[in-house]
Amino acid sequence: MQFWFTADTHFGHGNIIKYCQRPFLSSRERDIIRNDPRAKLRLSDETVTRHDEALLEAINSRVAEDDYLWILGDFCWGGLTEARYYRDRIRCKNVSLVWGNHDRWEIAPVFTETTEQRMIRVEGQEIWLNHYPMRSWNKAFHGSWHFYGHVHGRLQREDERNPAMLVKDLGVDACDYRPWSFSELADYMAPRLEAFNKHKSAFSAGQDDGSMPL
Secondary structure (H helix, E strand, O other): OOEEEEEOOOEOOHHHHHHOOOOOOOHHHHHHHHHOOOOOOOOOHHHHHHHHHHHHHHHHOOOOOOOEEEEOOOOEOOOHHHHHHHHHOOOOOEEEEEOOOOOOHHHHHHOOEEEOEEEEEEOOEEEEEEOOOOOOOOOHHHOOEEEEOOOOOOOHHHHHHOOOOOEEEOEHHHOOOOOEEHHHHHHHHHHHHHHHHHHHHHHHOOOOOOOOOO
């Protein structure tokens, strides 16, 4: 049994595919958007289906039926009917949702649980889950990790410039359009944890550079 994390799947949401220029556009759509990223273009049903099927396959080819999958917001476009359709396409039995700004409250029944934000513990590691990126969070000073979505990869360079921050954008745009397992995330965090411990030691010695999250 493994824990998996993803965010911002936006199933059925053509405008997100367009605005983020996800790699499922037709050649014609891609040419139009390249010239005008905000073009008033309605994506074809074929493109939306291609997007949805690719993301569902990325989940189902990795996440086993008895694993745990956390979706950190913005699951799909639409209400309960649409959410039920996409949820039923995911074979994992344990799927939980952190509420995102595009999620309607009515979709709650399709998930194992829903939450605005919360701390979970996986293999002894505390992880703070929120749809939105935070620069300080519960137990940040004590080594808890923070997983987020919402920004579609736009904070990756900032996160790279701050290697002592124990954070990761789990949105599909930042993660090759697939979920990440806890073991993959532990590998990702290993060098960041080393930098974090150095910063914490400097803080304790009164030599902090001001970047230590409290």
